[in-house]
Amino acid sequence: MCVPLLQLSVPPLPYYIVSGLAEVPAGSKHPARRNIGVFDLLVVMKGTLYVGEEDLHYEVREGHSLILRPDAYHYSTLACTEETHYYWLHFHTQGEWQPIEDSISMPGYPRDSAVEAPPFLPAYSITPFMICVPQYTPLLQPDKFYDMLHELTLMNQNVHLPGTRLRQQALFQEVIQQLSDTLTTDAPSPKAACAERAAAYLRAHYQEEVTAKALGEHLNFHPVYIARCMQKVFGCSPAAYLLKYRIARARLLLLQTDLSITRISEEVGFNHPAYFTSSFAKQEGLSPRKFRQRFS
Known part of the structure; x- marks a missing residue:
């Protein structure tokens, strides 16, 4: 292409x-x-x-x-x-x-070919x-x-x-890097594809109770393998990814709605408001209530 x-x-x-x-x-x-x-x-x-x-x-x-x-x-x-x-x-x-x-073929295109890389980087010049x-x-x-x-x-x-x-x-800068990588990188590896599918499932079901068994059955992979794939691609386990996503959705609801803290915790998949509050505070550095008050 x-x-x-x-x-x-x-x-x-x-x-x-x-x-x-x-x-x-x-x-x-x-x-x-x-x-x-x-x-x-x-x-x-x-x-x-x-x-x-x-x-x-x-x-x-x-x-x-x-x-x-x-x-x-x-x-x-x-x-x-x-x-x-x-x-x-x-x-x-x-x-x-x-x-x-002039259109250039994507496979194997040397992205930095226009400027030859120096053998070393000078200490005091750009x-x-x-x-x-x-x-x-x-x-x-x-x-x-x-x-x-x-x-x-x-x-x-x-x-x-x-x-x-x-x-x-x-x-x-990571966005730019990802775009640049498309010029020389082949299709995602099996591990990357597995991690992508797992992440998509977690985002689609974040309001529900998600288990490692259910995730494994949906992807038809062992939960341990899925966890290794997500660690490699996203730098965290499926449980940590799900928690981060739930907190991100909670931030939106705190800023964009007047729903109570308890209702928001339910909306983003937490069974216990106290656990939601502690998880939010651990990730954001302040409680959901103080987070909302900051923008009131």
């Missing part, structure tokens, strides 16, 4: 601006815009976006991403034929960047290098990518707090 590429000089690193989740009904169209001044990353979770950039047309399907350039004309080529959910993310760079006009990201690509690990975009978007609510914007920028 051939794909247009964007080549960016680093440093400085591309920087995150803002992101969000859009859930649009069938019949909706992506807005037409010209020279918006920032890159626009679109990542589809459900349905399909039909988008054009200049004379190129894209069908951005579930598990795929598209980067729209800041200096180009973007428009809808077709209305959504079904309900479509997608993340949008604006980013930019103060460094040099350029589209690579050594720029190039990174390339595909404008349109299937994601290697869609669920992991969705998780990163979800976390980036959640942090928008706390940008006034010390350290939040720095954490956003650090997480955004």
Whole structure:
């Protein structure tokens, strides 16, 4: 498959601006815009976006991403034929960047070929290098990518707090790395695929009581193997992943609703409000009530 590429000089690193989740009904169209001044990353979770950039047309399907350039004309080529959910993310760079006009085959493409790597890094000088990201690509690990975009978007609510914007920028660099990796990495390994399926199951059933046995039966793998796969891909066990996801959902409910703490604990899958409160405090550093009061 051939794909247009964007080549960016680093440093400085591309920087995150803002992101969000859009859930649009069938019949909706992506807005037409010209020279918006920032890159626009679109990542589809459900349905399909039909988008054009200049004379190129894209069908951005579930598990795929598209980067729209800041200096180009973007428009809808077709209305959504079904309900479509997608993340949008604006980013930019103060460094040099350029589209690579000649399409380059993805497999084996040397991302840093434009600048030969030095034999060593000088101690007192900046050594720029190039990174390339595909404008349109299937994601290697869609669920992991969705998780990163979800976390980036959640942090928008706390940008006034010390350290939040720095954490956003650090997480955004992982987003760029994931996109760049699609140029040279083959399909996900069996372990990565197992971890992805396990994570998807946990997110879909976070409001229920989830057991290792039920997870193993759903994936048709031994729970120990699933735990090893998730540790390798996500850096945590299935139970820890589920807990983190439940707390993330609780943060949203605390900020966006007036539901009681007890009701929220039930909504995100906790059987006992006291355990919810202690788990939330351990992960967030303060109780659910104080977390809500901070934004009152």
